Amino acid sequence: MFNLTSEETYQDGQVIFQEGGTGGQVFVILSGTVEVSKMGKEGKYVLNMLNPKDVIGEISFFGGFERTATAKAVGEVKLGLIDLKPVDIELEKTSENLRALLLVMVDRYKNLIGRSSEDFY
Numbered sequence: 001m002f003n004l005t006s007e008e009t010y011q012d013g014q015v016i017f018q019e020g021g022t023g024g025q026v027f028v029i030l031s032g033t034v035e036v037s038k039m040g041k042e043g044k045y046v047l048n049m050l051n052p053k054d055v056i057g058e059i060s061f062f063g064g065f066e067r068t069a070t071a072k073a074v075g076e077v078k079l080g081l082i083d084l085k086p087v088d089i090e091l092e093k094t095s096e097n098l099r100a101l102l103l104v105m106v107d108r109y110k111n112l113i114g115r116s117s118e119d120f121y
Contacts, residue, residue, distance in 0.1 A: 032077030
């Protein structure tokens with residue numbers, strides 16, 4: 001599915017990356033569950049629980065944005081660090097129109113997910 005450069009293991013409750021942080025790493029979940037959350041006015045809001053084969057960290061890679069959410073291990077989690085060089089090569093082969101559309105989609109998703117939980121409730 002993806003070319004991996006390495007594997008990492010996280011223990012229960014360990015933060016993989018923090019909302020507002022930087023980093024261009026993109027991971028695929030090999031085993032375990034990852035909680036994706038944001039902090040809102042009234043505390044933590046869980047956006048999603050992700051499982052093996054799900055990808056995390058893609059928004060910061062495609063859009064060059066800071067992390068829009070916090071990812072945390074639920075139980076032991078094994079992640080594969082995705083080798084982004086082949087992805088970059090494929091993106092360079094893609095037409096400017098398709099790349100522009102992809103960036104618009106990423107930007108819209110980032111704006112949606114970048115809102116605090118009180119914007120939704």
